[in-house]
Amino acid sequence: MARKSPLEVYKMLPGDNCGECGEETCMAFASKLIDRDAKIEDCPRLKGKKKEKLIEYLTPPVREVKIGDRTIGGEEVIYRHELTYFNPTAYFVAISDNDPSLEERARKVKSFVMERFKTDLKFDGIAIRNKSGDPEIFKEAVEKVMEIEMPMILCSFNPEVIERALEVSSQKRPLIYGAIDENLEEMCALATNYECPLAVISSDLRKLWELSTIATGSGVPSIVLDPVTDSLNMRGTLNRIVEIRHQAIEKRADPFRWPILGVPAASWLVEGNGYWEEAVTAAILQNRFVDAMILNTIETWAILPLLTLRQNIYTDPRFPARVEPGVREIGSPNDESPVLLTTNFALTYYAVEGDVEGKLDCYIIVADTEGLAVEPSIAGGKLRASDVAEIIKENKLEERVKHKKLIIPGAAARMRGDLEDSTGWEVLVGPKDSSGIVDFVEKHWKK
Numbered sequence: 001m002a003r004k005s006p007l008e009v010y011k012m013l014p015g016d017n018c019g020e021c022g023e024e025t026c027m028a029f030a031s032k033l034i035d036r037d038a039k040i041e042d043c044p045r046l047k048g049k050k051k052e053k054l055i056e057y058l059t060p061p062v063r064e065v066k067i068g069d070r071t072i073g074g075e076e077v078i079y080r081h082e083l084t085y086f087n088p089t090a091y092f093v094a095i096s097d098n099d100p101s102l103e104e105r106a107r108k109v110k111s112f113v114m115e116r117f118k119t120d121l122k123f124d125g126i127a128i129r130n131k132s133g134d135p136e137i138f139k140e141a142v143e144k145v146m147e148i149e150m151p152m153i154l155c156s157f158n159p160e161v162i163e164r165a166l167e168v169s170s171q172k173r174p175l176i177y178g179a180i181d182e183n184l185e186e187m188c189a190l191a192t193n194y195e196c197p198l199a200v201i202s203s204d205l206r207k208l209w210e211l212s213t214i215a216t217g218s219g220v221p222s223i224v225l226d227p228v229t230d231s232l233n234m235r236g237t238l239n240r241i242v243e244i245r246h247q248a249i250e251k252r253a254d255p256f257r258w259p260i261l262g263v264p265a266a267s268w269l270v271e272g273n274g275y276w277e278e279a280v281t282a283a284i285l286q287n288r289f290v291d292a293m294i295l296n297t298i299e300t301w302a303i304l305p306l307l308t309l310r311q312n313i314y315t316d317p318r319f320p321a322r323v324e325p326g327v328r329e330i331g332s333p334n335d336e337s338p339v340l341l342t343t344n345f346a347l348t349y350y351a352v353e354g355d356v357e358g359k360l361d362c363y364i365i366v367a368d369t370e371g372l373a374v375e376p377s378i379a380g381g382k383l384r385a386s387d388v389a390e391i392i393k394e395n396k397l398e399e400r401v402k403h404k405k406l407i408i409p410g411a412a413a414r415m416r417g418d419l420e421d422s423t424g425w426e427v428l429v430g431p432k433d434s435s436g437i438v439d440f441v442e443k444h445w446k447k
C-alpha cells in the first residue's frame with residue numbers, strides 16, 4: 001500500500017502556521033501526525049469536512065482498539081519491513097474466576113518483568129474466565145483483578161455473566177469475549193450500552209465477517225476478531241489470520257479492519273499438551289499478525305522466548321535501536337582505568353556493557369554511528385576518527401584519565417592509524433568479540 005505523505009496531510013490542514021498545536025508550522029505538525037507523535041485534536045483550527053477527511057486519511061487499515069489503557073491494532077502494513085509495526089501484541093494471562101489463588105496469580109502477572117536491552121518485558125493484562133458459571137463469583141473475581149489495575153478481558157458466552165461484571169468494571173473498558181452466533185444480539189447491546197470493545201468469534205471467515213458487520217451496524221464502538229486458535233490445525237488457523245490481514249490491508253475490507261486475537265491457552269485443552277505446545281503456538285501466532293493473545297503460562301522459561309520474539313518484531317526497522325553517544329562510566333573508574341571504544345548500535349553497546357559490567361571499572365566511548373554496529377559503520381563511513389576525537393574533547397577525558405590509551409574493537413583495526421592521528425592517543429586493537437575484553441585488559445593494559 002502507498003505510504004502516507006506529510007504533503008497530503010499538510011494540504012488538509014488549515015495552513016495558518018499559528019503554532020497552537022505546539023509546532024511552528026503546519027508542515028511540522030503534518031510530519032508528527034504521520035509518525036503518530038501528535039493527534040488531530042491538537043490542531044484546534046481544524047474543523048468540519050477537512051477534519052473528517054483527514055481522520056479518514058490517517059486511520060490505519062487495521063483500526064486501533066483500546067482495552068483498558070492498552071492499544072492494539074493500528075497497523076499499516078502486512079510485513080514489518082514495508083514500514084514498521086506500531087502496537088506490540090498484547091499478552092493477557094488467563095485466570096479462572098473460581099481459582100482459590102486468583103489474587104496471588106494476578107499479582108504475579110502484574111509483577112512479572114524481564115529486562116532485555118534496557119527494556120522491561122511484561123504481560124499486558126488479565127483474561128478472567130467464568131469457569132464457575134456463576135455471575136456473582138465472576139463479578140467478585142473481576143473486582144479483585146481490578147485492584148491490581150491491569151487491562152482486562154471478560155471471558156464468557158453468557159450475557160448475564162458479562163453484564164454483572166460490566167456493572168462494576170465498564171469504566172475500565174474491558175474487552176468482552178465474546179460474541180458468537182447464538183448470543184450476538186445480547187453481546188452487541190452490552191458492548192454498545194457500556195461502550196466497551198467486543199470480540200467476535202468464529203472459525204468460519206464468512207461467519208466472522210457477518211458477526212463483525214452486524215456488530216458495527218448495531219453500534220458496537222470497536223471490534224476484535226477471533227478466528228479461533230486450533231492447535232490441532234495450526235495451518236488452518238494461520239490461513240484464516242493471514243486472509244483477514246490481507247483483506248484488511250490490501251482490500252480495505254471494512255469488517256476485517258480490526259485487530260486479531262489469538263488464544264494459545266487453548267492448546268492446553270488438547271490432552272497431553274502443556275507449556276511446550278502453548279509456547280510454540282504463541283510463537284507461530286506472534287509471527288503472523290496477531291495483535292493480542294490469551295496465554296495460560298506465566299513460567300519464565302516458557303514465556304521468555306515469546307517476549308524476546310515480540311521485542312524483536314516490534315523494533316522499528318527504519319531506526320536501528322541506538323543509545324545516546326558520549327562517554328559512559330562503568331563501575332567506579334579512576335584516572336588509570338581503561339578507555340574502550342564502541343558504537344551506539346544498542347545491541348553492540350549493551351553487549352559490551354554486559355561483558356564488562358561488574359568485572360571492570362572503565363570508560364566506554366560511545367560513537368554516534370547512526371545506530372550501526374562496528375563493521376557496517378566502518379564500511380559505511382559512519383565511525384569516524386574525527387568524531388571520536390571530538391567526544392574525547394567534549395567529555396574532557398584527558399582530564400579524567402592520566403594515560404592516553406584507547407582500546408578499540410578488533411573489527412575496527414583498520415582505523416588504528418586514523419584514530420592515532422586524530423586523537424593523539426595510543427590505540428590498542430582489542431578482541432573482535434566483546435566477551436574477550438576483560439581478558440584482554442588483564443593481559444595488555446598495564447604492559
Ligand code: SF4
Binds near residue numbers: 014021023024
Ligand atoms: S494549530 Fe493547526 S493551523 Fe496552527 S500550526 Fe498547528 S496545524 Fe497549523
